[in-house]
Amino acid sequence: MSISIRRGKAEDASALFGLARQYQTGREAIGRDEFSVALDNVLRQRDQETNVLFVAEEDERVVGYSLMTVSRLLHAPGLTAHLQEIVVDESARGHGTGDRLMEANEHYCMGRGVRQLSASTARIGSFYNHRGFEAMGQHYRKLLDLG
Incomplete structure (x- = not known):
């Protein structure tokens, strides 16, 4: 079972x-x-380029994707990237597909000189819940070593 990662296209x-x-x-x-x-x-x-769509295939079947945006922010020097979505089909989870998609995004960022890759997850603290917010995400970032 081999997982390949490529850029997304309309046929997907x-x-x-x-x-x-x-x-x-x-x-x-x-x-x-x-x-x-x-x-x-x-x-x-x-x-x-601001949108980067990667597709994960296993045995020529699309089993996952990630969508990342690359942009400049007013508070940070250089290009930054944010992983907007990463999805692995329920039937394909636990086989490293998510890891491979993350590696593809990090490799892309390092190739463009992006130093900060951030992502959101579906966890949020009670501080926001108390104020009427719905749990939508918690912000994380990884500083990339460009060597």
Whole structure:
């Protein structure tokens, strides 16, 4: 069982839609039309690439993806990246797919000179819950050693 990582493309839409519906963080899952608009935007070429979509395949079947944005922030020098989404199909979890996707994102960042990669997770403290927030994430970052 070999896991390969590659850039996402329009032909992956059906598989990615199924995975995106597994990710669901809002009150309702994304619909097909909204997903199509989002995927088109993610895949659109720009002068300064801001969206990076990686797809994980196992035996030629899409089993995961990650979506990262690369940008400049006003408070940090240079390029930064934020891992917006990382999803591994429920049937493929526990085989290293998530690790491989993370490695692909880190490698991409280091190749572009990105020093900070941040990510969010679905954990949040009672401080925010008490104030009417819904648990959506906790912010983490990893400083990358560019050598």
